[in-house]
Amino acid sequence: DSGVTQTPKHLITATGQRVTLRCSPRSGDLSVYWYQQSLDQGLQFLIQYYNGEERAKGNILERFSAQQFPDLHSELNLSSLELGDSALYFCASSETGMNQETQYFGPGTRLLVL
Amino acid sequence: GENVEQHPSTLSVQEGDSAVIKCTYSDSASNYFPWYKQELGKRPQLIIDIRSNVGEKKDQRIAVTLNKTAKHFSLHITETQPEDSAVYFCAAADSWGKFQFGAGTQVVVTP
Numbered sequence: 001d002s003g004v005t006q007t008p009k010h011l012i013t014a015t016g017q018r019v020t021l022r023c024s025p026r027s028g029d030l031s032v033y034w035y036q037q038s039l040d041q042g043l044q045f046l047i048q049y050y051n052g053e054e055r056a057k058g059n060i061l062e063r064f065s066a067q068q069f070p071d072l073h074s075e076l077n078l079s080s081l082e083l084g085d086s087a088l089y090f091c092a093s094s095e096t097g098m099n100q101e102t103q104y105f106g107p108g109t110r111l112l113v114l
Numbered sequence: 115g116e117n118v119e120q121h122p123s124t125l126s127v128q129e130g131d132s133a134v135i136k137c138t139y140s141d142s143a144s145n146y147f148p149w150y151k152q153e154l155g156k157r158p159q160l161i162i163d164i165r166s167n168v169g170e171k172k173d174q175r176i177a178v179t180l181n182k183t184a185k186h187f188s189l190h191i192t193e194t195q196p197e198d199s200a201v202y203f204c205a206a207a208d209s210w211g212k213f214q215f216g217a218g219t220q221v222v223v224t225p
Contacts, residue, residue, distance in 0.1 A: 043215040
């Protein structure tokens with residue numbers, strides 16, 4: 001157990017809908033990362049937050065947004081969902097968000113868009 | 115554009131043999147190179163990492179080498195065991211914390 005929690009574990013929804021994925025980092029970690037893992041795309045870095053502020057951006061679609069709250073938990077919002085958004089979404093956390101720190105991954109949220 | 119290429123996509127080895135996975139990156143700003151192991155249905159876990167000021171790092175049966183000039187780095191697993199079977203991902207990150215991952219290598223260790 002990495003200490004990073006994600007909810008929900010599974011999510012089934014329909015195209016066009018909007019969902020919110022939640023992540024709580026390890027105690028003491030200030031930085032949160034979001035990743036998308038699909039069968040044909042591998043592991044894709046989406047976005048990083050540090051202490052409430054966006055720090056780095058990867059291949060995140062405009063239909064997706066994220067934020068980190070004062071209590072350091074983070075939410076990833078996925079809107080206008082398409083079939084291709086079906087994937088496993090991981091959150092990871094690290095202490096200060098410096099790039100040479102170990103990231104600890106949560107168990108993931110499996111999203112299925114029908 | 116920035117990307118990380120990883121080879122091979124699948125690797126089958128006999129127990130006790132060595133396994134080597136290679137990655138190349140294009141972003142010269144990359145200075146941190148972690149390797150993750152992901153077992154089926156589980157989260158990725160860091161197994162070893164290397165910074166840009168180091169050419170080689172070893173941890174028991176696992177070693178990583180980095181050639182910054184050629185922009186490639188490799189993972190070496192010696193004396194493979196069935197529990198080494200998993201998908202391995204390489205990644206390259208810059209100082210801003212932007213990560214690029216390889217597509218993964220499915221390693222199968224047969225007894």
